[in-house]
Amino acid sequence: MSTLPLLKVNDVSKFYGSRIGCRNVSFELYAGEVLAIVGESGSGKTTLLSCLSTRLMPTSGIVEYHMRDGQYRDLARMGESERRFLMRTDWGFVHQNPADGLRMTVSAGANVGERLMAVGDRHYGNIRATASDWLERVEIGVDRIDDQPRAFSGGMRQRLQIARNLVTSPRLVFMDEPTGGLDVSVQARLLDLVRGLVHDLGLAAVIVTHDLAVARLLSHRMMVMKDGAVIEQGLTDRVLDDPREPYTQLLVSSILQV
Amino acid sequence: MNDLATYNFAYLDEQTKRMIRRAILKAIAIPGYQVPFASREMPMPYGWGTGGVQVTASILGPEDVLKVIDQGADDTTNAVSIRAFFQKVANVAVTTRTKEATIIQTRHRIPEEKLSEGQTLVYQVPIPEPLRFLEPRETETRKMHALEEYGLMHVKLYEDIARNGHIATTYAYPVKVEGRYVMDPSPTPKFDNPKMHMSEALQLFGAGREKRIYAVPPYTDVVSLDFDDHPFEIQSFDKPCALCGAEDVYLDEVILDDKGGRMFVCSDTDHCEDRRACGHAGHMLARKEAAE
Amino acid sequence: MATPLVVSEVAKSFTMHLRDGVRRPVVANVSFSVKAGECVVLGGPSGVGKSSILKMLYGNYGVDEGQILMDHDGKLVNLATAEPRTVLEVRRTTLGYVSQFLRVVPRVSALDIVAEPLQARGTPIEEARAHAAELLSKLNLPRELWSLPPATFSGGEQQRVNIARGFITDHRILLLDEPTASLDAKNRAVVVELIAEKKAKGTALIGIFHDEEVRDAVADRILDVSAFSPRKAAA
Numbered sequence: 001m002s003t004l005p006l007l008k009v010n011d012v013s014k015f016y017g018s019r020i021g022c023r024n025v026s027f028e029l030y031a032g033e034v035l036a037i038v039g040e041s042g043s044g045k046t047t048l049l050s051c052l053s054t055r056l057m058p059t060s061g062i063v064e065y066h067m068r069d070g071q072y073r074d075l076a077r078m079g080e081s082e083r084r085f086l087m088r089t090d091w092g093f094v095h096q097n098p099a100d101g102l103r104m105t106v107s108a109g110a111n112v113g114e115r116l117m118a119v120g121d122r123h124y125g126n127i128r129a130t131a132s133d134w135l136e137r138v139e140i141g142v143d144r145i146d147d148q149p150r151a152f153s154g155g156m157r158q159r160l161q162i163a164r165n166l167v168t169s170p171r172l173v174f175m176d177e178p179t180g181g182l183d184v185s186v187q188a189r190l191l192d193l194v195r196g197l198v199h200d201l202g203l204a205a206v207i208v209t210h211d212l213a214v215a216r217l218l219s220h221r222m223m224v225m226k227d228g229a230v231i232e233q234g235l236t237d238r239v240l241d242d243p244r245e246p247y248t249q250l251l252v253s254s255i256l257q258v
Numbered sequence: 259m260n261d262l263a264t265y266n267f268a269y270l271d272e273q274t275k276r277m278i279r280r281a282i283l284k285a286i287a288i289p290g291y292q293v294p295f296a297s298r299e300m301p302m303p304y305g306w307g308t309g310g311v312q313v314t315a316s317i318l319g320p321e322d323v324l325k326v327i328d329q330g331a332d333d334t335t336n337a338v339s340i341r342a343f344f345q346k347v348a349n350v351a352v353t354t355r356t357k358e359a360t361i362i363q364t365r366h367r368i369p370e371e372k373l374s375e376g377q378t379l380v381y382q383v384p385i386p387e388p389l390r391f392l393e394p395r396e397t398e399t400r401k402m403h404a405l406e407e408y409g410l411m412h413v414k415l416y417e418d419i420a421r422n423g424h425i426a427t428t429y430a431y432p433v434k435v436e437g438r439y440v441m442d443p444s445p446t447p448k449f450d451n452p453k454m455h456m457s458e459a460l461q462l463f464g465a466g467r468e469k470r471i472y473a474v475p476p477y478t479d480v481v482s483l484d485f486d487d488h489p490f491e492i493q494s495f496d497k498p499c500a501l502c503g504a505e506d507v508y509l510d511e512v513i514l515d516d517k518g519g520r521m522f523v524c525s526d527t528d529h530c531e532d533r534r535a536c537g538h539a540g541h542m543l544a545r546k547e548a549a550e
Numbered sequence: 551m552a553t554p555l556v557v558s559e560v561a562k563s564f565t566m567h568l569r570d571g572v573r574r575p576v577v578a579n580v581s582f583s584v585k586a587g588e589c590v591v592l593g594g595p596s597g598v599g600k601s602s603i604l605k606m607l608y609g610n611y612g613v614d615e616g617q618i619l620m621d622h623d624g625k626l627v628n629l630a631t632a633e634p635r636t637v638l639e640v641r642r643t644t645l646g647y648v649s650q651f652l653r654v655v656p657r658v659s660a661l662d663i664v665a666e667p668l669q670a671r672g673t674p675i676e677e678a679r680a681h682a683a684e685l686l687s688k689l690n691l692p693r694e695l696w697s698l699p700p701a702t703f704s705g706g707e708q709q710r711v712n713i714a715r716g717f718i719t720d721h722r723i724l725l726l727d728e729p730t731a732s733l734d735a736k737n738r739a740v741v742v743e744l745i746a747e748k749k750a751k752g753t754a755l756i757g758i759f760h761d762e763e764v765r766d767a768v769a770d771r772i773l774d775v776s777a778f779s780p781r782k783a784a785a
Contacts, residue, residue, distance in 0.1 A: 080401075110413045192657045237610040241611060249567050
């Protein structure tokens with residue numbers, strides 16, 4: 001159990017003019033921890049995710065990351081070059097729509113291999129072997145390595161996007177509604193896969209979802225957002241089994257029981 | 259001097275030439291970097307070398323000797339037109355001989371004859387951005403150049419090998435200049451890439467439609483990108499030139515009849531003529547002479 | 551050795567915001583402790599708060615007042631106020647839970663579900679599976695089911711998977727929520743035997759058993775939860 005948090009979020013707010021994106025969010029995330037951010041559309045969860053992952057600059061507040069050299073760095077003050085390097089090596093970002101995270105016109109193998117080439121891997125055979133290995137891990141047949149993701153189903157594309165992100169062994173992965181557009185049976189497979197990978201690789205992850213079942217299955221901790229603010233947070237099963245806030249109780253009681 | 263040349267030497271007005279020269283100087287100072295410039299309308303359509311023509315017009319002086327080639331040849335339409343253009347608007351001496359030229363404007367080829375100090379090679383470039391193949395956003399490609407994020411270039415080569423078993427890119431083969439900028443050497447065959455490395459001549463690249471100028475100064479490191487296990491290789495030809503017998507040169511295929519007859523001859527016409535003048539003969543020439 | 555579990559003056563109520571904020575007290579002034587090797591059974595009529603106490607002990611119910619102290623790796627942890635990551639850490643190494651129902655994970659085989667807690671504590675997968683197989687055969691789960699995900703198992707089969715998963719580790723504190731509810735006599739006897747083994751190893755057990763026969767067989771002490779009724783505490 002690491003004693004220092006990987007990510008320190010201190011009083012982060014984001015305003016779009018006078019409109020609130022998210023406000024006064026603070027938390028710490030440790031290695032191996034999966035945090036789910038739940039809430040309905042417009043609650044500010046995606047804005048918060050963007051602020052954490054440097055896709056948006058917070059209006060105020062600080063997000064610090066524990067670099068591999070042991071130092072904490074304020075992400076907003078980091079140079080663009082270093083930040084982009086961090087994003088494609090030590091971080092992953094899984095988009096809801098796989099087309100936003102994949103290169104649709106290059107092969108599955110190149111999609112997985114791109115990050116390796118970006119960090120200077122120059123051996124075709126090794127890159128291809130690593131890509132094959134990752135396709136297998138995300139349950140895509142190795143015979144599909146030269147096919148473009150355009151020819152893949154939604155679930156396969158999403159699994160490919162995950163492989164593309166994990167190939168550099170990141171320590172932190174952001175996921176924005178990773179099961180969003182998928183059929184229920186495809187969702188179950190993906191969730192199981194993500195759950196296994198997070199566990200095996202000891203990843204820390206921040207997962208934005210409106211689906212409490214996804215949060216239950218994948219996350220250790222949960223934050224419930226409403227109108228841009230975190231209204232309740234804690235251990236995932238505590239929040240779901242014993243919700244305190246009126247809104248959380250409403251959310252939990254709205255789940256369809258099968 | 260004729261009227262056009264005295265009215266405004268080399269067609270462009272002086273302000274434009276100064277603007278382009280500034281872009282050229284910046285390009286020389288930052289080898290391989292694409293400098294934006296205010297490309298002018300030229301009296302020829304885009305795709306006919308408007309970028310190269312503007313560069314040539316800006317560096318040309320009355321004492322220069324100009325050679326223009328297209329696919330290595332001095333006698334194709336594009337080469338003849340541009341040569342005639344500069345004779346008319348600058349009244350400069352022209353030549354087909356590589357050795358005699360001070361400025362060589364080219365499309366597709368670098369002359370076989372080794373260039374020397376004092377010579378300038380001007381390339382006509384259609385698409386200057388090597389990353390465009392995979393990244394359509396100009397804002398993003400500029401950022402990638404600025405931050406030296408060139409992983410994408412290898413994605414392109416990876417795709418080549420995955421599809422063909424080897425790097426099948428044969429022209430516009432990407433290079434890294436002076437260990438910093440990745441550059442598209444224009445649609446020259448990769449056969450010519452090694453000639454760019456440590457060249458004694460100044461190399462200037464003009465893209466008129468895309469409004470970019472870039473340069474490789476003399477004695478600059480130019481390395482073709484590759485993989486450790488798929489190293490860069492140039493094309494090799496089975497036979498020597500059918501006319502002059504030259505080996506280790508770039509050959510063009512010429513169809514001789516409608517019965518499948520063909521021959522391979524030097525793409526660099528000046529080089530071929532030069533060799534024949536010196537008494538070299540390929541098998542086609544030898545046969546022709548024998549027939550006479 | 552320190553007392554593994556000490557509960558002191560714990561109170562819990564629910565505020566039901568969806569019903570106009572009605573506050574429903576569940577228990578108050580809950581105080582007891584469980585020694586190593588002891589099995590304490592929570593007694594009293596249904597609805598008195600037995601399950602709620604177990605859930606507070608495990609951390610999936612919040613605690614309004616009081617302390618839940620556990621001896622975790624020689625350190626005293628108050629689970630009532632611990633950070634989520636501390637709770638998870640305690641669950642991983644100190645505190646086990648056998649619930650009434652198995653939370654089915656899609657696509658994971660029964661054998662791996664049972665082996666997982668051991669694996670999470672660093673046991674190599676093969677060794678963990680061997681141990682899981684041992685427990686499943688002791689609990690008479692047909693071998694042909696081991697490699698299947700338990701989603702389609704019967705209630706009794708799922709419960710046996712759940713019991714094996716709960717008993718596989720050597721957590722110092724084990725919470726049992728009606729582990730024998732849907733088992734036949736033969737398997738109830740196996741569970742009684744497993745509990746006896748845990749006691750012999752010094753595990754502190756606390757459970758809810760509606761089956762009197764099982765309760766009498768395993769309980770060292772029966773704690774009447776009616777004593778913690780909030781009305782009584784208020785009076």
